[in-house]
Amino acid sequence: MIENTLLTQIFIFVLAASAGFELITKVPPTLHTPLMSSANAVSGITLLGAILVAGQLGGITATILGLFAVILSTINVVGGFMVTDRMLGMFRKDRRKQE
Amino acid sequence: MNTDNLIGVAYLIATLLFIIGLKRFNSPATARSGNFLSSAGMFIAIIATLYDQKIINYQTIAIGIVIGSVIGALMSRTIRMTAMPQLVAIFNGLGGGASSIVAASEFTRLYTKSSIEPAVSFSIMFGTLIGLVTLSGSVVAFLKLQGILRGQPITFPLQKSVSTVLFIVILAAIVYLIQSSFMPLYLALVIACLLLGLLLVIPIGGADMPVVISLLNSYSGIAAAAAGFILGNVMLIVAGALVGAAGIILTQIMIKAMNRSLANVMFGAFGASDQSITADISSNSKPIRQTTAQDAAVMLAYARSAIFVPGYGLAVSQAQHQLKELGTLMDQRGVSVKYAIHPVAGRMPGHMNVLLAEAEVSYDKLFDLEQINDEFSNTDVVLVIGANDVVNPDARDNSTSPLYGMPILEVDLAQQVLVLKRSLNPGFAGIDNELFYKSNTSMLFGDAKASLGTLIEEIKQA
Known part of the structure; x- marks a missing residue:
């Protein structure tokens, strides 16, 4: 059993990265732009870090920095997922062929 | 619980x-x-x-x-679909910026305490570095894509040496800061990291932007993972790792599609105005065949099969709707119409596919390099719209060309090639294109949107 927290975290990082490699290799080129903007929105996960930083009491500097981080990463998350949805809404197959 | x-x-x-x-x-x-x-x-x-x-x-x-x-x-x-590369660049930068702020505020919170755990301290420095490089690099990429900075590589003497020295200074500062927290040095590190991101992206040309954006995408994920190590938050580590991996895969696909190495893209200043090549073009007396919209329309209207090859020029003139209209019109006349998309056409991976999706072109009409390259020799007409380097036969035939070895769409094998182009100026890489001088190539000069509009009118009358 791994007791060391840091080592556990590195384990998790490596496994998640491997899963990422496997998943992304199977994405067709036509979806590369929406994939990138969706993945980009996921990298806005740093919002969780921003929330933890902004929510703690740590003086005015920390609060301002935290607020800034929350704003930037929220733009990243909300804008990223919404614009991806807008793009993917435009991808369609020829209707005649579906019938 | x-x-x-x-x-x-x-x-x-x-x-x-x-x-x-x-x-x-x-x-x-x-x-x-x-x-x-x-x-x-x-x-x-x-x-x-x-x-x-x-x-x-x-x-x-x-x-x-x-x-x-x-x-x-x-x-x-x-946002307009043609501006998607800029938007993704900015979003990358915001993610990286937010991660570096998380790192910075953890530093300000912890540095007064005598002992920060070395692993946390290292994560803070690494998060600061990669987050800020992502931020300033993405801003430069945005400025280039938006046309505020010029798209050609911007170079100055000793650029690589300056970047290398800066990088070594940053590493030294990080090593020092891990052992003893010293606020003024940390602030200097922040500025140095921002400068490094700027120096890394500014010499990279517009045609290499798909690689840069993919790489910055990866960095923004790794920065989030670094923030996860700082805060001990597993969710950040997992999501950051997933995005980091996605960006690396896309970077690899782009580099492979250009037959280049990452080092060559990052430090090669590809397409920096090479005097000898430019001079060669201006004194060029090779004959080209210029055609009229009328003749071109006849060629398209009476073909049995056609393949459209869009490039960055399509995005610039926002002609995707006109292209789709032309395709539909030809389709109604019984011409089989397909679209061939090179992996690095445009300014980000999949750029052309999104534009054509916006114009409601069915995605099963879009084909990759491998899927369609065998079909060109059996095709009556290829219509090239604002693409250049990705259809340059020199990449296949001329071992002295800087493009040599890059997989291309072999449009020159078709019966007829019609090239819509603004002028005879070379593409972003500043390399002359043999395709334009081939005997089966006709050139129709003008803005892509205007040219396509005229072609549509002509075909309606044909």
Whole structure:
């Protein structure tokens, strides 16, 4: 059993990265732009870090920095997922062929 | 169950949603639901984090989320599809910037205490470095894509040496800061990291932007993972690692499609104005065949099969709707019309596909390099719209060409090639294109949108 927290975290990082490699290799080129903007929105996960930083009491500097981080990463998350949805809404197959 | 366990379970659900969400990107039919699942995962992760016992100040968080949501929603609604590379560049930068701020504020919170754990300290420095490089690099990429900075590589003497020295100084500062926290040095590090990002992207030319954007995408993920190591937050580590991996895969695909190495893209200043090549073009007396819209329309209208090859020029003149109209018109006349998309056409991976999707071109009419290259020799007409380097036969035939070895769309094998181009100026890489001088090539000069409009009118009358 791994007791060391840091080592556990590195384990998790490596496994998640491997899963990422496997998943992304199977994405067709036509979806590369929406994939990138969706993945980009996921990298806005740093919002969780921003929330933890902004929510703690740590003086005015920390609060301002935290607020800034929350704003930037929220733009990243909300804008990223919404614009991806807008793009993917435009991808369609020829209707005649579906019938 | 206590709160920490509940948060952990929520993170587990969010992780699964991210993974299933990414998996659904393996088909255009399921991708939209995949994006929705990922956003649901994100929502769950955010709500769970708000229950963290360390959080006391909800006001700041609420203000930040409201402001960020409004700006993000407005940006995503108003952006034009042709400007998508700029938007993704900016979003990359914001993610990296936010991660570096998280690192910086943890540093300001912890540095007065005598002992920060070395692993945390290292993560703070690494997060600062990669987050800030992502931020300033993305800003430069945005300025180039938006046309505020010129798209050609911007170089100055000793550029590589300056970047290398700066990088070594940054590493030295990081080593020092891990051992002893010293605020002025940390601030200097912040500035140095911003400068490094700027120096890394500024010498890279417009045609190499698909690689840069993919790489910055990867960095933004790695920066988020670094923030996760700082805060000991597993959710950040997992999601950051997934995005980091995605960006690396896309970077590799782009580099392979250009037959280049990452080092060559990053430091080669590819397409920096090479005097000898430029001079060669201006004194060029090779004959080209210029055609009229009328003749070109006849060629297209009476073909049996046609392949459209769009490039960055299509995005510049925003001619995707006209191209689709032309395709539909030809289709109605019984011409088989397909679209061939080179992996690095445009300014980001999949750029052309999004534009054509916006114009409602069915995605099963779009073909990759490998899928379509065998078909050119059996095709009557190829219509090249604003593409250049990706159709340059020199990449296949001329071992002295800087493009040599890059996989191209072999349009010159078709019966007839019609090239829509603004002028005879070379492409972004500044390399002359043999295709334009081939006997089966005709050139129709002018803005792509205007030319396509005229072609549509002519074909309607034909």
